[in-house]
Amino acid sequence: MINFILLILIYTGIYALMAIGQNLITGYVGLLSLTQAGFFAIGSYVTAILSVTYGIDFWITVPIAGILAALFGVVIGLPTLRLSGDYLAIATLGFGEIVRNILNNWDSLTNGPMGIQRIPMITVFGMKISPYAKWGFLVVVWLFVLVAFVLFERLANSRMGRALEAVREDEIAASSMGINATRYKVWAFALGAGIAGVAGSLQSTFILSVTPGVFTFMVSIMVLCMVVLGGMGNFAAVILGAFIIQFISYFPQLVGLSNIIPPQFKQILFGLILVTMMIWRPQGILGRKTRGEPAIFKRRGGKK
């Protein structure tokens, strides 16, 4: 039982990273993109391939996974960011499926549908962080979440964060204020992709194997649900969203009803959550962070 809760918390952490990225893209810049599964997959495979085939340490594969996913973000972002709303969602959804197809078929690199097994565990100062013991892994994952939270929260309160929100609110007005809207959209896309890549690295060392089947578009939908449910434009809220969605998706197993409740139940439920939230509480459970002086500045005291 406790193991199961730890499992949910670990997945919450991994998905929270993706949700933080999605929040930058959707909550801040207002772009409805459905790419996180694709970048998650890229990150996972980078760590899997580098550590299994080339024996490179996990900690070195993480930045590589993040940067490579971010580069893919730029490559995907440049052509698609001209699209708006639903069109962007459809185009980006296609990207995730393309990635999965490539992983399935590029046998020499990815080992096709069989995937890659025997991924080495993370080591910290020579100590193995076994995913079976869970506690250690939980700490590692949540340290990542903490760092990402601080970095992204800070970004959101910087002049770049304000520019991103301006672009969301009114792109034409923003560009008339000297803001290069396209540049900022691509940056947001790259950063959101990069953090999903890092989440992928963690995922592969948690499962100790990767297979293309994991990275379906449901992953992107789940991440979007987390953001919408928690509250767009609020990093703490999307972490809460990540927990709720993970909890819901493991609930049947938690109460031992997994053989009665079919897995499709999740998908229906996520769809329902998205629709209900959009209609009844579009701002999410916690809502957008309040305006005025950013809380992280107030806490540090400072002048005034």
Add this chain to the structure above:
Amino acid sequence: MIVLETKKLTRAYGGVVAVSEVDFQVKDGLITGLIGPNGAGKTTLFNNMTGLDTPTSGQVFYNGEEITNKSAHRICRLGIARTFQNIRLFKELSVLENVMVGLHFKTGKDPLKGRLKAAVDSYLHVRTEYDATHEKAMKWLEFFGLSEFADELARNLPYGHQRELEIARALATDPQILFLDEPAAGMNPSETESLMNTIRRIRDLGVTVVLIEHDMKLVMNICDTITVLNYGRNIAQGTPEEIRNNEQVIEAYLGKEEE
């Protein structure tokens, strides 16, 4: 001295020629009025000078440099700011943040460091950057008497204040030329009165003002020079006195008398 001019600027939307071979000039330090009946092409001319629209033919020069096909953010950075006929505020941001966005590229530019270094610095010293921008933005709110609304959401501001906030945001980009598209639209007489003063104060800051306006009292009162468009064509320009007595202008506004 002429700071901005268009040469035979034409903008056609399919068969509709919204602006037709217009030679429009803006002189440094003056308040220039741009008037004309509804649909005369005033907003279209603005859009074509500020990079939001591209002329079908003709050119735009700013301080002698051609800016015809430059994008909006480039043109803003060169020193041309604007407001919109249908107010375009960042509605879900606070009043203060709207102005802070106006300060965006000024605070990002550091001639000594280059853009990337400046961007990284603004991230590392996010608090310092915030305070500095905050302070500058508050100055602009004070200029417009909007300080008390600083933390309100822009969308909650009364209408007249929204127009003022849009001007404040544009001024925050530190422009040489400020384009105002119907700043008095929807204002009551006393708000219009105070707007007139504000526009004069803006001129006194050394900003060249170009305004589209239907309120003739305002236009005749504060403009140093007026250009009149009708059906996309530039039919007259001159001092308010000259415009008031111009036959073609009177015809345009009152309609040609049938023979």
